Structure formats: structure tokens, C-alpha cells
Amino acid sequence: MKIAVxxxxxxxxxxxxxxxxxxxxxxxxxxxFILNPYDEFAVEAALQLKQAHGGDVMVVSLGPDTIQETxxxxxxxxADRAVQLKTDGAPFxxxxxxSALAAELTTYAPDLVLLGKMAIDDYNHAMGPALAELLGMPxxxxxxxxxxxxxxLTAEREVEGGVEVVTAPLPAVLTAxxxxxxxxxxxxxxxxxxxxxxxxxxxxxxxxxRVVVRSLEPPPERPAGRIIGEGAAAVPExxxxxxxxxxxx
Amino acid sequence: MAxxxxxxxxxxxxxxxxxxxxxxxxxSIAGADPVxxxxxxxxxxxxxxxxxxxxxxxxxxxxxxxxxTQxxxxxxSALAADRARSGxxxxxxxxxxxxxxxxxxxVAARLGAPLATDVTSLVVTGDEIIAxxxxxxxxxxxxxxxxxxxxxxxxRPSSFAPEQTTHTATVETIAPIGDPSASRVVVTExxxxxxxxxxxxxxxxxxxxxxxxxxxxxxxxxxxxxxAFGNAAVGASRAVVDAGWRxxxxxxxxxxxxxxxxxxxxxxxxGMIQHLAxxxxxxxxxxxxxxxxxxxxxxxxxxxxxDLFEIVPALAAAVxxxxxxx
Numbered sequence: 125m126k127i128a129v130x131x132x133x134x135x136x137x138x139x140x141x142x143x144x145x146x147x148x149x150x151x152x153x154x155x156x157f158i159l160n161p162y163d164e165f166a167v168e169a170a171l172q173l174k175q176a177h178g179g180d181v182m183v184v185s186l187g188p189d190t191i192q193e194t195x196x197x198x199x200x201x202x203a204d205r206a207v208q209l210k211t212d213g214a215p216f217x218x219x220x221x222x223s224a225l226a227a228e229l230t231t232y233a234p235d236l237v238l239l240g241k242m243a244i245d246d247y248n249h250a251m252g253p254a255l256a257e258l259l260g261m262p263x264x265x266x267x268x269x270x271x272x273x274x275x276x277l278t279a280e281r282e283v284e285g286g287v288e289v290v291t292a293p294l295p296a297v298l299t300a301x302x303x304x305x306x307x308x309x310x311x312x313x314x315x316x317x318x319x320x321x322x323x324x325x326x327x328x329x330x331x332x333x334r335v336v337v338r339s340l341e342p343p344p345e346r347p348a349g350r351i352i353g354e355g356a357a358a359v360p361e362x363x364x365x366x367x368x369x370x371x372x373x
Numbered sequence: 374m375a376x377x378x379x380x381x382x383x384x385x386x387x388x389x390x391x392x393x394x395x396x397x398x399x400x401s402i403a404g405a406d407p408v409x410x411x412x413x414x415x416x417x418x419x420x421x422x423x424x425x426x427x428x429x430x431x432x433x434x435x436x437x438x439x440x441x442t443q444x445x446x447x448x449x450s451a452l453a454a455d456r457a458r459s460g461x462x463x464x465x466x467x468x469x470x471x472x473x474x475x476x477x478x479x480v481a482a483r484l485g486a487p488l489a490t491d492v493t494s495l496v497v498t499g500d501e502i503i504a505x506x507x508x509x510x511x512x513x514x515x516x517x518x519x520x521x522x523x524x525x526x527x528x529r530p531s532s533f534a535p536e537q538t539t540h541t542a543t544v545e546t547i548a549p550i551g552d553p554s555a556s557r558v559v560v561t562e563x564x565x566x567x568x569x570x571x572x573x574x575x576x577x578x579x580x581x582x583x584x585x586x587x588x589x590x591x592x593x594x595x596x597x598x599x600x601a602f603g604n605a606a607v608g609a610s611r612a613v614v615d616a617g618w619r620x621x622x623x624x625x626x627x628x629x630x631x632x633x634x635x636x637x638x639x640x641x642x643x644g645m646i647q648h649l650a651x652x653x654x655x656x657x658x659x660x661x662x663x664x665x666x667x668x669x670x671x672x673x674x675x676x677x678x679x680d681l682f683e684i685v686p687a688l689a690a691a692v693x694x695x696x697x698x699x
Binding site for chain 2: 135137140141142143150161162184185189194216217218219222237241244245246247248249250251252253254255256257258262263265266267268281282284286287288289290292293301302303305323334335336337338339340341343345348350351352354355356358359360362363365366367370373
């Protein structure tokens with residue numbers, strides 16, 4: 125089974141964000157970058173499928189040379205090979221990036237393409253289904269459970285107030301939600317082995333970008349917090365404020 | 374300008390709130406031009422078309438087919454893309470729900486159209502649509518310039534308030550593209566876990582619990598407070614989801630859901646930056662915590678310091694009393 129996993133380098137969740145002087149990017153100095161947490165679930169799912177069915181796991185990421193560090197993390201977890209689709213910056217436009225990924229994946233001809241359901245930086249939740257359309261593959265997004273047997277997959281995905289059980293034939297594109305698995309940590313032998321695994325670098329064949337970031341702003345400040353009292357004695361005052369001031373009760 | 378198409382999300386033969394929000398978002402950019410709605414579902418779904426008319430759609434295109442009894446992303450996206458092509462639309466509007474997030478990118482890819490998702494505001498200026506979109510989990514707001522028509526837009530839930538008009542929509546029946554029963558992706562079952570549980574991302578009131586509850590079983594008092602409101606969902610911090618106390622579906626924050634309810638009550642949650650990112654756009658925030666230095670109090674409109682095991686049951690009783698007399 126050939127499995128491709130598309131991954132992204134993102135700022136750590138606990139990082140504070142400072143907006144750069146050009147107002148279209150963040151200051152990267154001093155920011156800790158990690159493998160996008162949802163992509164970790166995707167890598168882990170690929171490795172578990174390889175363990176069960178055999179095969180090859182390729183990780184692909186698009187961006188400048190700094191992403192090689194993130195690709196090495198996936199190799200250290202156990203992926204077999206990595207491809208960097210090289211760009212100068214990190215493009216925002218989903219379909220532009222999707223067309224570059226689709227071009228690479230068409231060459232690899234995977235049985236399964238895995239991605240995180242979203243990247244925690246751009247928050248788009250869109251790459252998997254867009255990529256699937258470009259590849260002509262079926263897609264199940266935001267899955268929290270997966271079984272693969274006899275060329276078919278069965279997955280569960282959380283929807284508002286419920287869980288959908290979904291089946292589809294392979295080859296297919298899947299995007300991973302939290303709960304799919306518990307990603308392994310890279311081991312020291314894994315980290316050593318990753319240094320010798322193949323990493324190919326190719327220019328990214330980006331599509332035309334028709335969605336661009338004009339500016340980044342900090343979110344509007346909330347008014348300063350107010351402590352209205354201590355203990356259960358403050359409950360009547362809270363009820364009064366919720367009724368008369370906030371008007372939510 | 375040209376008309377704007379809103380995708381009307383439904384489940385079974387019921388319209389989802391997201392459908393009315395999609396129409397509201399479409400109206401916000403349509404100006405004097407009409408808003409059309411696309412409604413797909415099993416036989417009988419046409420009965421809800423008048424609701425879309427009252428929300429402001431002038432025409433509702435309805436496709437009824439047994440293959441839409443469950444969510445059918447391949448057939449729905451094929452139909453939406455075909456309608457978008459034939460209607461000469463300025464934009465196609467979805468809501469960033471589980472279904473909308475799945476459909477909008479497919480439709481954009483099919484059309485070769487620009488895509489903006491999780492949009493919180495929209496303005497049209499000439500040939501461009503200017504959209505705001507929270508990034509880094511709400512730690513920054515990106516202003517996006519979307520060029521080209523139709524633009525495919527997915528707006529964040531609760532960002533566009535549905536309107537109630539006296540309009541009556543024209544209903545046009547349309548045929549599916551191909552056979553919806555032959556889709557490769559098949560939803561075989563929708564498990565709703567008994568009853569109409571409110572989802573944390575959709576509920577007007579969210580009561581969330583954190584590590585301060587000390588034990589999974591103690592979430593009963595959070596559930597009871599949510600039940601006291603009647604229209605509240607239970608949320609959870611990452612710490613308690615990672616500890617296995619609660620399902621990930623309830624998690625609020627950067628690696629969980631982003632919520633914008635009218636009222637958010639944080640019980641025993643300290644307010645780490647990644648949690649605040651997921652709930653800071655709530656209209657009113659209440660925090661109950663033992664530690665008066667907890668960061669949650671910096672964003673809470675109303676904070677109560679003290680023992681949550683004493684405060685939360687008292688609040689639940691007071692809310693029941695207020696609702697009984699109010």
C-alpha cells in the first residue's frame with residue numbers, strides 16, 4: 125500500500141503571535157514551530173496502515189527550506205521518504221497549493237492520501253477535499269476512526285450532534301481529526317535513521333493565487349475582565365447581570 | 374453584480390440553522406441582486422423551501438432524491454458546482470460546518486474558483502470580495518482579497534444572523550447530476566447518540582469544564598448547569614479531553630472548536646492562550662475559578678472567585694428559578 129501524507133510546519137499552539145512590520149505575516153524569530161497537530165494524526169495513521177498492510181509512506185510538504193526540519197520529524201516517526209515542494213514563502217491560497225500537491229501525488233500514484241483536517245495556522249479546513257477533487261479521488265474529511273480492508277475504507281467523522289459512518293473505495297483522500305489515534309513520538313534511533321532517509325527537493329508547481337492576505341491585525345480587545353464577587357453569595361448578582369446587562373437570560 | 378447562491382444545509386427533511394445563515398451571508402454581499410438558495414435532500418425536503426424564502430432567498434432550487442437521505446458530498450458538490458456554472462453567480466456561499474467544510478473546497482476545485490473559508494465578515498468592492506478570516510486560532514485576523522467569480526465562500530457559524538422577512542420564494546425543481554445513489558463516498562449511518570444533543574459549535578450557550586473539576590464524574594454539575602439553561606451545550610478544555618474525561622468533539626480551543634455563543638461559562642478553566650483563542654469571540658463570558666489570578670478572569674465579563682462545587686450548583690438552581698419566573 126502506497127500512502128502519501130501531506131504535512132505542514134506551523135507555530136506551536138502555545139505561541140504568542142507578533143505581526144510583522146509588513147502586516148501580512150507573523151514574526152518568526154523566537155517562535156517554536158511544530159508539525160501541525162492534525163498532520164501528526166495523519167502520519168500516525170499512515171504508519172499504522174503500513175505496519176498492518178506493508179507498503180511505503182511518503183511525506184510531502186510545500187514551503188521554504190525551513191520545512192525540511194518538519195519533514196525530518198515525520199521521517200523520524202517512521203515515514204520512508206520525503207519530498208519538499210519548494211517555494212519562497214508560505215502561500216495562503218488553498219487551490220494554488222492543492223494543484224502543486226496534486227501534481228506531485230499524481231506521479232507517486234498513492235492508494236491513500238492522508239492530511240490533517242486543517243492547519244492550525246491558516247485555519248482553512250479545506251486542503252483535503254480540494255486535493256481529492258483535483259486527483260479525482262473520493263474523500264472523507266475529519267475522520268476520527270478508520271479501518272481499511274479489501275480495497276475499501278470505513279471511517280467515522282464527527283458532525284454537529286452526531287457521528288457519520290462513511291465508506292469509500294481506494295484510492296482515496298482522508299483528513300484526520302483528533303481522536304483518530306495517539307501519535308508516536310520520534311525515538312532516538314528513529315531520529316538517527318531519518319537523517320539517512322531520502323529527501324527530494326523540487327520546485328512547487330503552484331497554481332494562480334486568487335486569494336491573498338492583504339493584512340493581519342490583532343483581534344479586537346475584549347473589555348477588561350471584572351470579578352463580581354466570591355463564592356455562591358455572588359450568584360444572585362450574576363443572575364441580575366445576565367438578565368439586565370448581558371440580556372442572555 | 375450578479376446573483377449570489379446560498380447552499381442550504383439540511384439533515385433528513387429538516388433545514389439546519391446554517392442554511393438561514395448562508396442566505397444571510399449571501400444577502401450581505403448581493404446588494405440589490407437576488408439571492409438564490411440550493412436545497413438538496415430526500416423526497417419531502419421541498420416543504421422547508423418557504424423558510425429560505427422568509428430568510429431572503431428569491432428563488433429556491435430544490436433537488437429531491439432518495440440518494441440524499443444521508444449526507445452525500447459527491448452528489449451535492451456536483452449539483453452545487455453545476456448550478457453555480459449555469460446561474461452566472463458572483464459567489465456561492467456555504468457555512469463552515471462539518472458539511473460545509475467538506476463541500477465548499479470540492480465545489481471550488483470543480484469550478485476552478487477562489488475559496489475563502491471560516492469567513493467572519495464580507496464586503497464587496499468592485500471585482501474583489503474582501504473577507505476577514507481568523508488565523509492562528511483567532512490570535513490574528515486576516516483580511517483576504519478574493520479575486521474572480523464565482524467566489525466560493527464558507528462563513529463561520531453564528532457570524533451572519535438570519536433575517537426574517539415576508540418574502541415568498543419561487544421554487545424550482547431541479548434534477549441531480551448523475552445518480553446520487555451511485556456516489557463512491559457513502560454515508561451508511563448517522564449516529565446521533567439519542568436525542569437532540571446541542572453541538573458546542575452551534576449552541577447559543579456553552580458551559581465548559583476544565584481541570585478544576587478534579588474528576589470526570591464531577592462533570593455532572595457542568596451538565597446540570599447546561600441543562601438548567603435548556604439551550605446550552607457542554608464544552609471542555611484540552612486538559613480534560615487529553616485526560617480522557619470528555620470527547621474531543623466537546624473541546625474548545627486551538628486544537629478543538631472555535632465557538633461564538635451568546636454566553637460562555639468557563640468552570641474550573643484557567644484560560645490558557647490556546648483555550649482563549651477558541652472562545653474569545655463569545656458575546657458574554659462568565660468565569661468561575663478558585664484562583665483569582667487565573668488568566669480566564671482577564672477576558673471574563675463576569676468572574677466569580679471561589680469553590681466551583683459550591684457555586685455551580687447554586688447557579689444552576691438560580692438559573693432554573695430565573696427561567697421559571699422570567
